[in-house]
Amino acid sequence: MRKKLSSEQHENTTTTAGFLFIYARSGSLTFLEACRWHKGTITRWIFCGLNQNSPRVSLLSDLFWLILCICLIPQETHKIYRQKLEELTNLQATCSSAISKQRKCLKDLRYSLAKCAKTCDEKELKLISDIKTQIREKENVFFDMEAYLPKKNGLYLNLVLGNVNVTLLSNQAKFAYKDEYEKFKLYMTIILMFGAITCLFFLNCRVTDEIFNFLLVWYYCTLTIRESILMCNGSRIKGWWVSHHYVSTFLSGVMLTWPEGLMYQMFRSQFLAFSIYQSFVQFLQYYYQSGCLYRLRALGERNQLDLTVEGFQSWMWRGLTFLLPFLFFGHFWQLYNSVTLFRLAGHEDCKEWQVFMLALTFLVLFLGNFLTTLKVVHQKFQKNHEKVQKSD
16 A cells, blocks of 8 residues: 655655755765665655555665766766766876976076086086986986976877877876887798798789888888887887887888889899898897886886886997897898899889889988997097006
């Protein structure tokens, strides 16, 4: 038999329900928390026409609360997430603004120090040198801080991806992306080595050559995009090793457009043999550099986002100097490719623009790789010489 609530009970129940929404809207309580506080009152309000002591009403009440929790818990959690996300966005904007102001102050300070250095004595110059060292250290701190803050993409990423935020917020996500990048390089190096072997020894076909050259273009394009994203997240890839893959992308693109002909066939075997050797050296570098980086990270001497590279850097000096002969041989092979292509460009039957362009590109690669490696070796010998002089 249906049982009606008294007017006083109905009024209290209605008032309580109204307060639930007021609590929820005010932000002092979530709607779900407010409902839990007044579970009994809400049950009487919803099932006001039924006997409250009936087992069926009790079962319906439990089912109602189960459905309410299932529906509201994700919504409430998402609401909290949105609030925290807004707070995070505001904090990011505040930090970015503060770092920008500090950078401007450091720039002004460096300019003032440069002016003062012209009229200072030796003692003051030493003090200025110490201040400049502190400025560099502070800039490194800002660089590490900016790795966790959204920033404007460079020109290349803007052209490829648009103005999208590529900053990864957690160390775990950064290291996972960096690890995936390293594995991608390793797998593609192996694939390219076997592809070049297949084209050189088994399939003398223009179609397979085009597939191989297209794979090279795609590989280097992908590397440049991934490296740009890693640099936005704190990887310190500097100097020539940033430009190296852009030049390699251009070279692979020109090779892809080189039409079949006498000049192409005269250079084909030499290029494929060079590709096999280059892939072999890159595999050696990955294998030994990754082990060296792991050891240096464990000692706290290298950053977690430092990458393996196709060249030689100062941190490789301990344990990886045996790679230098392989690297220098590869550099001079690039020079040999350039000389061969310049000779082909002067051939009377040469009508393709790709020959001269490839000759210039291989020359640029040789100069960049050779001079950069030579600079690292020279700096290391110079530092060792200074240490010996100080010890004496």
